[in-house]
Amino acid sequence: MTPEMKGFILVSVVKLVVVFTFVMILVAYATLLERWIAAWIQDRVGPNRAGPKGLFQPLADGLKNILKEEVIPGGASKVLFVIAPAISLMAALMIPLTIPWAAPIPLEFDVTLPLLGRIVHHGSTAAAVTVLPIGFLYVLAVSSVGVYGIALGGWASNNKYSLMGGLRATAQMVSYEVAMGLSVIPVLLLVGNVSFVEIVTAQQQGPFGWLVLPLGLSAFIFLVSGFAETNRVPFDMPESESELVAGYHTEYSAMKFSAFMIAEFAAMVTISMMFTTLFLGGWDIPGTHWDEAGGMAQFLLTAVVFFTKCLLFLFLFMWVRWTLPRFRYDQLMALGWKVLIPMGLAYVLFVAVAVWVVDGPLGVTSVAARSGLLFLFNVPVLAFVFRVLDRGRLIRGSSIRSPAPAPRRARAA
Amino acid sequence: MADTIFMALGTIAVLSALFCVFQRNALAAAIWLVLTMLALAGMFLILGAPFIAAIQVLVYTGAIMVLFIFVIMLLNLGDAASDIRGPGVKAIALVLAVGTGAYLLRLAGYDPARLAFELTGTTDLSPAAVFATAEVARQAAETQGVVGAVAGPLFSTYLVPFEVTSLLLLAAIIGAVVLAKRKI
Numbered sequence: 001m002t003p004e005m006k007g008f009i010l011v012s013v014v015k016l017v018v019v020f021t022f023v024m025i026l027v028a029y030a031t032l033l034e035r036w037i038a039a040w041i042q043d044r045v046g047p048n049r050a051g052p053k054g055l056f057q058p059l060a061d062g063l064k065n066i067l068k069e070e071v072i073p074g075g076a077s078k079v080l081f082v083i084a085p086a087i088s089l090m091a092a093l094m095i096p097l098t099i100p101w102a103a104p105i106p107l108e109f110d111v112t113l114p115l116l117g118r119i120v121h122h123g124s125t126a127a128a129v130t131v132l133p134i135g136f137l138y139v140l141a142v143s144s145v146g147v148y149g150i151a152l153g154g155w156a157s158n159n160k161y162s163l164m165g166g167l168r169a170t171a172q173m174v175s176y177e178v179a180m181g182l183s184v185i186p187v188l189l190l191v192g193n194v195s196f197v198e199i200v201t202a203q204q205q206g207p208f209g210w211l212v213l214p215l216g217l218s219a220f221i222f223l224v225s226g227f228a229e230t231n232r233v234p235f236d237m238p239e240s241e242s243e244l245v246a247g248y249h250t251e252y253s254a255m256k257f258s259a260f261m262i263a264e265f266a267a268m269v270t271i272s273m274m275f276t277t278l279f280l281g282g283w284d285i286p287g288t289h290w291d292e293a294g295g296m297a298q299f300l301l302t303a304v305v306f307f308t309k310c311l312l313f314l315f316l317f318m319w320v321r322w323t324l325p326r327f328r329y330d331q332l333m334a335l336g337w338k339v340l341i342p343m344g345l346a347y348v349l350f351v352a353v354a355v356w357v358v359d360g361p362l363g364v365t366s367v368a369a370r371s372g373l374l375f376l377f378n379v380p381v382l383a384f385v386f387r388v389l390d391r392g393r394l395i396r397g398s399s400i401r402s403p404a405p406a407p408r409r410a411r412a413a
Numbered sequence: 414m415a416d417t418i419f420m421a422l423g424t425i426a427v428l429s430a431l432f433c434v435f436q437r438n439a440l441a442a443a444i445w446l447v448l449t450m451l452a453l454a455g456m457f458l459i460l461g462a463p464f465i466a467a468i469q470v471l472v473y474t475g476a477i478m479v480l481f482i483f484v485i486m487l488l489n490l491g492d493a494a495s496d497i498r499g500p501g502v503k504a505i506a507l508v509l510a511v512g513t514g515a516y517l518l519r520l521a522g523y524d525p526a527r528l529a530f531e532l533t534g535t536t537d538l539s540p541a542a543v544f545a546t547a548e549v550a551r552q553a554a555e556t557q558g559v560v561g562a563v564a565g566p567l568f569s570t571y572l573v574p575f576e577v578t579s580l581l582l583l584a585a586i587i588g589a590v591v592l593a594k595r596k597i
Contacts, residue, residue, distance in 0.1 A: 134464055148444075
């Protein structure tokens, strides 16, 4: 094995461990954050017993879940019951590996270690465990495998509520995957590549570089489908307590239940990372090209910027959870199939035409002017969708509603 | 190394396909089929076609098999007794099995040299001769990206077959809707 090969393997393993540890810690503290935010929104104190200000709460929860009794219900399909949470967790943890979370790390070393021998690494390495040429196709593919965990968990439990939860989850995730896929196509049209690195590079140019500006509607569809994909409120049909006890994880206890929870939070982290990378410029620091120079300071600062953006989205997820009521199941499906998918399709057409107009007849060559023009084209579209088509049904919230139909008069006996 | 992984994936694909066929439980069979699909995706990856691998997982594992499992869960199929009952059905099954078996045996007679001969007209087995376009494909992937290398030919050289296929799919969808829904 050449020293370069050893260097590559060593760097990859270190990155793998770092990303895994970081995601697990983020997930653990996201559970605490969720409870703090819930407490804050509902004006209560929240967890404050374990450690200073309740900071050790995730640790206590983890320990409790490991020590609790594992129950496998009678009549359950044992093998599937055990592997279902594993599938969920595996899929959720495989995704963050490919998302670049900072500027490339400059790494130059040539050392000789005992046992390992000479290890060499030249140039810089991407701040993701691996950079795949298929970029977010990998993310879509792996997250579609994650559905199996939920579906099989629901089926294997031998419980009708679990089964219903599993069925709902499957239908919901498959439906919203289509909407999510459609919402990403405009990004492809603009960037011309599926790789995350290329997408981030494209967004570093010009004042309107961040794709949320020239592709506002796409970002909106992606965000809504993201909520549905992660089974979060207001789309947490699969585990709606009032109807299905706890949905697909009704029968799960101890660490297996915990695995499902970790998978859900990891999926949330992933969607935040995806949104940040696709629409918010990834690790780009706005208004400066200093971050593209490459260097240790750049790496550290862009990492901080990336995770700040992610945390904003995590906060949004939790904010929405404690603010909005749950959709009804048919409303959820209608929103997916009758609103988001046609809207996504129409938007793909619109962006294709807009890109053609900007590149062709108008002949704009500067990248900044191109995205600026697209942003201008988008303003009327956004206004049209949210003002005219919506007519205050979805966007304006539950407090402003068309008057309820008059109650039917009781028939005289 | 790559060969070993390829062989391992092939073994997994074949074994899980066999398990899929011999399972009594419909859901277990579907899950073995999922494993087959994943192994196939892995083989595509080893062959240097990451885009096809991603699409394989996305479409077959993520959509089609999920729908299969969805239907199986909806119908709540348990361990099913064999559907092959009665002399008529048995006769049909026998004919199908023997026919397929005979055809497979004929295919088993193929050796690499004969395959290469039918592909290129020579018995030269070197990859450069058999897959003469491999180098072109590799260069295309480098210059156009992995998606562009597939999309380019699909929307230029093979545009008509591609569109005809989508028409076929549309016809199939309409047929399914008409069959499933009496009142539209």
